[in-house]
Amino acid sequence: MNLVGTPKELNKTAEYLKSEFEMKDLGKTKFCLGLQIEHCVSGILVHQSAYIEKILKRFGMDKAYPLNTPMIVRSLDVKKDPFRSKEDDELVLGPEVPYLSAIGALLYLAQCTRSDIAFLVNLLARYSSAPTIRHWKCVKDVLRYLRGTTDMGLFYSEKSTNDQVFVGYADAGFLYDPHKARSQTGYVFKNGDTTISWCSTN
Known part of the structure; x- marks a missing residue:
């Protein structure tokens, strides 16, 4: 308790x-x-470094070279966008590739302490029904990014709440997804300097 x-x-x-x-x-x-x-002396740090190490080993990425960013640059040309849907000449990944398991593990992480991967994980989850090798490579890029940022988390300062301001931000990109003509919506709420609630969805 x-x-x-x-x-x-x-x-x-x-x-x-x-x-x-x-x-x-x-x-x-x-x-x-x-x-x-x-x-800590000045507050509480909430992170999931042990969980990250666990999923890195689970998907064979515990010794991979870390990346500085979780996502590669997208192309303005929809035909070259690595996040486009499966094409006719591409094969769907078989059950031997744990795409759905990886997405599930990353979703839990993105919802608990890692808002920095929330958008990308939401994007990759859209291809769960027909993932390709392109999408799997992007999943592995997220895991490589996590390997270099295992200690990142949320810090809650012990400062009085009277000194902290509750602020919320929201945005929506009209037709942000050029492949399916859908908008992307996101929000983040902060208490002082700490993010306490966030979401990225289409």
């Missing part, structure tokens, strides 16, 4: 629970649902 509150509230609640149930106080939460929680 995780409790959140002031030290006084936490102690009071813990003492009450101990009086009602047989339990142990394990101290501050350090790991929860794949999230690693580091209690």
